[in-house]
Amino acid sequence: MTATGIFDGIAPAGPGSGPLYLRLGRAIEAAIDSGRLGPGDSLPPEREIAGRTGLSRVTVRKAVQSLVLSGRLVQRRGSGTFVAPRMERLEQALSRLTSFSEDMARRGKAVRSVWISRQIRLATPEEMMALGLTAEDRVANIERVRHADGVPLAIERAVLPTAILPDPAAVDASLYAALAARGLRPCRAVQRLSATNLAAADAALLAVAPGAAGLRIERISYLASGRVVEFTRSLYRGDAYDFAAELRLSDEPEGEP
Amino acid sequence: MTATGIFDGIAPAGPGSGPLYLRLGRAIEAAIDSGRLGPGDSLPPEREIAGRTGLSRVTVRKAVQSLVLSGRLVQRRGSGTFVAPRMERLEQALSRLTSFSEDMARRGKAVRSVWISRQIRLATPEEMMALGLTAEDRVANIERVRHADGVPLAIERAVLPTAILPDPAAVDASLYAALAARGLRPCRAVQRLSATNLAAADAALLAVAPGAAGLRIERISYLASGRVVEFTRSLYRGDAYDFAAELRLSDEPEGEP
DNA sequence: TAGTGGTCTAGACCACCAA
DNA sequence: TGGTGGTCTAGACCACTAC
Incomplete structure (x- = not known):
């Protein structure tokens, strides 16, 4: 599943405040929290997110990285970026x-x-x-x-x-x-x-x-x-x-x- | 104090292995561990490190960021990058x-x-x-x-x-x-x-x-x-x-x- | 005002994975 | 083989700090 419409309102002229990578990060996190992206779902390729949002790939990667760090996303080289599975504590x-x-x-x-x-x-x-x-x-x-x-x-x-x-x-x-x-x-x-x-x-x-x-x-x-x-x-x-x-x-x- | 000679052997042709930002990160960490950089000492500006090592500023920042994350360096906008003071636990x-x-x-x-x-x-x-x-x-x-x-x-x-x-x-x-x-x-x-x-x-x-x-x-x-x-x-x-x-x-x- | 870190871009090449 | 993430560059502008 590749959710559409998650990446609206990220562009430089869009709403929200603060650095673009933080805005994008919040948008992805909100999509996960709301269930529009569930565990195991894949995100679009970084290049596609960049194209859709009008951001550079570097900026997209910075947003994604912060979510990988906090354990909400998992990246696999050559494969893709996925919403992390629910981890049983x-x-x-x-x-x-x-x-x-x-x-x-x-x-x-x-x-x-x-x-x-x-x-x-x-x-x-x-x-x-x-x-x-x-x-x-x-x-x-x-x-x-x-x-x-x-x-x-x-x-x-x-x-x-x-x-x-x-x-x-x-x-x-x-x-x-x-x-x-x-x-x-x-x-x-x-x-x-x-x-x-x-x-x-x-x-x-x-x-x-x-x-x-x-x-x-x-x-x-x-x-x-x-x-x-x-x-x-x-x-x-x-x-x-x-x-x-x-x-x-x-x-x-x-x-x- | 601005240690010299810390940034040797980082350039693409230099020794060591792995990504350049990791090599540079290890070099800075080694300088701190060895005492060549002590608590409170300042690092050279990012642009200068980039110039000395032949790396781009983006790569230098990536190396520095990892050390900021682990608490070994502190960055102050408009001021500089410093070795973190010893924190009493x-x-x-x-x-x-x-x-x-x-x-x-x-x-x-x-x-x-x-x-x-x-x-x-x-x-x-x-x-x-x-x-x-x-x-x-x-x-x-x-x-x-x-x-x-x-x-x-x-x-x-x-x-x-x-x-x-x-x-x-x-x-x-x-x-x-x-x-x-x-x-x-x-x-x-x-x-x-x-x-x-x-x-x-x-x-x-x-x-x-x-x-x-x-x-x-x-x-x-x-x-x-x-x-x-x-x-x-x-x-x-x-x-x-x-x-x-x-x-x-x-x-x-x-x-x- | 000069210098610092913070953000952002466009483009390139590499390593890896799956079909 | 084509697409993915991983690394890296050169250059730009901004926000803040120190003087």
Whole structure:
């Protein structure tokens, strides 16, 4: 379906205000919001939009780019530009220490991991800090892209002391399962979340546009003894994940117990 | 300071691989990482970079734009392009129900709120769902930009049943203080976090580039009685905030206690 | 007033995909 | 092979800032 009439009133003399690329962007977005363009529908070729609106192709591309960035459109070279399919957002509790594999299994999703790296190497200064190691210590480094039902959802880069995980190749689908087999499953973790624009390389791994918003999560996990188990830096697709947290009013002053 | 020699090896015949705008972007980023360009330093004008590298200004702008998006550069029209100042990241606990004002006061920050809107209006369908209202019910709508030490950090859009807050104009610096004065301070809340690219309007309110990553937080707060107090949708600057959460292994099935 | 970033154009070539 | 998006250019005008 190629909606007609969406591109009226964009021309320099037309109504609306502000830069032309913003006006065109709003017009396309309105067409999606109103349902005149539905998920999977194709937009006309950039050259045709340019012709119809009287704009240059550069300007059309600038308008489209902003919508690609915000995840409303998808572009495929050699194929076309399409309205992005409705993305089902996955919700994850922020207070329970679960593993990705178990989490997805509970939802009935087919999990797949694409390995980026699985090796033993020296710890970086940041990792030494997090894991409490020295410059001579080595770490098991595990990096993978997590998929659920074929959709890449997250990049996970974990480092563990070799004392905890001597052989990273032993990790199959679930890191926590491998740890549990050794009796070293963490029972507590501290996480830090922030939002970031995905760099080109990470964006490619997650099949989103460079610069798309992602959730960066750093997690340090501990055994009951207080020993550090893992230091994991993950990048989640911003359009695919919701993290849920429950807050309680605490009158106690902050500080170590 | 205007570093020289940063722009070598960018020309079409030069080394490196991939699109020219990516090569130039990497070169500038490397100059920042290596310290040859420090916070506050200015880049040469776009036209000069174009001249030195043999690229067109459009290509130079594309390279610079990606760094502006990721927050490494700041552009000021009529003035120039500068390396972004180091941003101090604020950390906030995700398990404690605190108010922005109190949180910042505890850190010794000067808090300021810029009001966007303060009104009584009908509830939208989404707000009816969240607050448990009907189509006839009205809500107090409070929208403001939160600043700490002069830096815009978050956009906060709260709606409350008029039964809870009959007069939104009574809210001064702190919403929670106003509620506490009426004996209606929430003691529990459920939050959902996700990452998103900030739309142009929101980005402008937060003084970041359009498309920059932001953290979207939806919060529904409750009284001890279970009555809903507020439904708040906030957008936090991705470059300014870290949210911290502690996770525990829970073997119990999920559900209400 | 001079210089900066912001917008816009017309046209070109390349890489990729589908028929 | 024809059409699509991806990259790139040279040049123009505007809006704003600093002086």
